[in-house]
Structure formats: structure tokens, C-alpha cells
Amino acid sequence: xxxxxQSPSTLSAxxxxxxxxxxxxxxxxxxxxxxxxxxxxxAPKPLIYDASRLETGVPSRFSGSGFGTEFTLTISSLQPxxxxxxxxxxYNTYWTFGQGTKVEIK
Amino acid sequence: DVQLLESGGGVVQPGxxxxxxxxxxxxxxxxxxxxxxxxxxxKGLEWVSAISGSGDATYYVDSVKGxxxxxxxxxxxxxxxxxxxxxxxxxxxxxxxxxxSSGGGRYFDLWGRGTLVSVSS
Numbered sequence: 001x002x003x004x005x006q007s008p009s010t011l012s013a014x015x016x017x018x019x020x021x022x023x024x025x026x027x028x029x030x031x032x033x034x035x036x037x038x039x040x041x042x043a044p045k046p047l048i049y050d051a052s053r054l055e056t057g058v059p060s061r062f063s064g065s066g067f068g069t070e071f072t073l074t075i076s077s078l079q080p081x082x083x084x085x086x087x088x089x090x091y092n093t094y095w096t097f098g099q100g101t102k103v104e105i106k
Numbered sequence: 107d108v109q110l111l112e113s114g115g116g117v118v119q120p121g122x123x124x125x126x127x128x129x130x131x132x133x134x135x136x137x138x139x140x141x142x143x144x145x146x147x148x149k150g151l152e153w154v155s156a157i158s159g160s161g162d163a164t165y166y167v168d169s170v171k172g173x174x175x176x177x178x179x180x181x182x183x184x185x186x187x188x189x190x191x192x193x194x195x196x197x198x199x200x201x202x203x204x205x206x207s208s209g210g211g212r213y214f215d216l217w218g219r220g221t222l223v224s225v226s227s
Contacts (some may be wrong), residue, residue, distance in 0.1 A: 001168075034213035036151075043201055043217035044151065055215070087151055091213055094165060095141070095153040 002026055002090050006098035012106040019075040021101045023088035028068045032092040035064055035073045038100075039084045047086075048073065078103070108132035108216060110202045115221030122192050126221055128185040128202030136160065136180035139210030142187050144198035145220075154200070155187065159208035170196075192225045199223075 003026040013019050023033065031051040036044035046055045048064035051071055061076045075082055083105055088098040114126040128140070142154040155176040156165040164176050175188040185202055199220040206212035 038151075043219055044214075045217075046213060046215055049206070049213045049215075089151075089153075089213060091211060094167075095156070095214075097151040097153065100150045 002029065002093050002096050004088055004090055004096050004098040006086075006088055006101050008101060009099065010102045010104060012104050013078050014106045015078055015080060017078045017106075019078050019082075019103060021073045021086055021088075021103075023066075023071045023073070023098050025069045025071075025090055025092075029090045029092035031067055032090055033064075033066065033071050034089045034091065035062075036087045036089065037082075037084045038087065044087065075103075110204065110216060110218035112200065112202050112218045112221035115200065115223045117224045117226060118192055119227050120193060120225055122225070123188070123190045124192065124223060126187040126189065126200055126202075126223070128187075128218055130183045130185070130204070133204070133216075135178075135183040137208055139205035139208060139212075140176075140178060140185045141203045141205060141210075141214060142176065142185075143201045143203050143214070143217075144196075144223075145201070146195075146198045149198075152198075156205070156210050157185070158210055163210070165210070189223070192223075194225050197223060197225045 005024045033051045035048040038044045052064045085100045085102045111129045141156045157176045173191045177186045201220045202218040203214035204216040
């Protein structure tokens with residue numbers, strides 16, 4: 001089974017900050033990685049797929065990068081609407097999610 | 107509007123059964139693989155099961171193999187999850203999620219709002 005490990009688990013930041021979340025796979029998943037945003041009481045919302053492709057309608061301040069086993073989600077300038085929990089997901093072999101990163105207000 | 111709407115959740119005793127449904131609208135349902143993903147209270151996301159667009163291929167996470175069965179009725183645009191021999195650790199919000207492709211193996215680009223399953227005596 002492919003394990004996905006996100007870091008950090010919690011991130012405290014201010015509006016306007018540049019934020020980076022890391023996701024590591026236990027084995028190579030090439031570019032088969034997605035990022036989701038989840039707010040309390042809501043379903044996950046896809047942000048990034050194929051490691052770096054932006055989902056339609058997602059603001060350009062979100063970006064993804066990486067290949068193989070190490071990936072990052074970057075928010076270039078954190079906005080009030082971005083405080084949420086973020087999950088990575090591999091789809092190279094079945095599907096596995098990371099444990100999540102909560103982005104909270106500093 | 108394109109949407110997925112889950113139903114069928116509830117409270118059930120350990121060892122009991124429940125069938126979840128997910129009604130799809132606004133999309134060509136049989137074109138896409140579908141999935142169930144669950145989220146235990148206060149926890150992260152866990153993929154549970156997947157089914158191809160035609161319904162002839164199914165996949166399960168190890169913890170539910172032999173207990174859960176995924177199926178679909180493309181004439182009714184509906185996805186199902188039959189859950190038997192339920193355990194306390196199956197307590198979660200169950201989401202229906204659409205795969206980008208027919209055969210599966212891609213990411214989930216559309217999610218329902220979820221239906222809550224609580225296994226408790």
C-alpha cells in the first residue's frame with residue numbers, strides 16, 4: 001500500500017502569507033497526485049490534479065509541484081477564505097489520502 | 107446543476123447492515139467511475155470503494171473487503187454501498203465521489219455532501 005505523509009499537521013499563518021504544505025509518498029507515484037480543500041461541515045473540493053494542474057475555477061494563488069515521492073501545495077498570498085484543512089491524495093495505485101494539514105489563523 | 111446526493115445513513119448496532127445510495131444528476135452517469143470515501147468524526151479522509159462506469163470492476167480498501175459491496179444502477183443514475191457486519195470503526199460520514207474517468211484511477215472531481223453512519227449499541 002502507498003502511504004501519504006503530509007507536513008505540517010497544523011500551520012498558523014496570517015492573511016497575505018505565503019504558505020507551503022508538503023506531501024510525501026512511500027513510493028513513486030510519478031505525477032498522480034491531487035490536492036483538496038475541506039472546510040468544516042463541507043465536502044472536499046479539488047484544487048490541483050496531476051500534481052500541478054489547477055482545477056477549473058480555483059484561484060491562481062494556489063499552485064502545486066513535485067514528481068515521484070515529494071510534492072508541495074503553495075498558496076502565494078493567503079486569503080481569509082483559505083483557512084481550511086488541505087489533503088493530498090495519490091491515485092497511482094488505488095487511492096490514499098494524506099492525514100491533512102489544518103491552516104489556521106495566526 | 108451537476109450534483110451527487112447521498113442517503114441511507116443512520117444509527118445501526120454492531121453487526122448490523124445498512125445500504126447507502128448516491129443519486130447523480132446533471133451528468134452522463136455511466137461514463138464515470140464512482141467511489142465511496144469516508145471520514146470518521148474529527149479525522150481525515152479514507153477511500154473505501156470504487157466501481158467502474160460499466161460496473162464490471164470493483165475495488166475495496168482492505169478493512170471493508172468481504173463486508174461491503176459497491177454496485178450501481180446506471181438506468182437509475184444511482185450508486186450503492188451495501189454495508190454488512192458493521193463495526194464501531196465504520197462510524198463516519200460517507201461521501202460519494204465521482205472519478206474523472208470511466209475506468210477509474212484518476213482523482214475525484216465531484217463530491218456529494220455525505221451521509222452519516224453511526225455504529226453503536
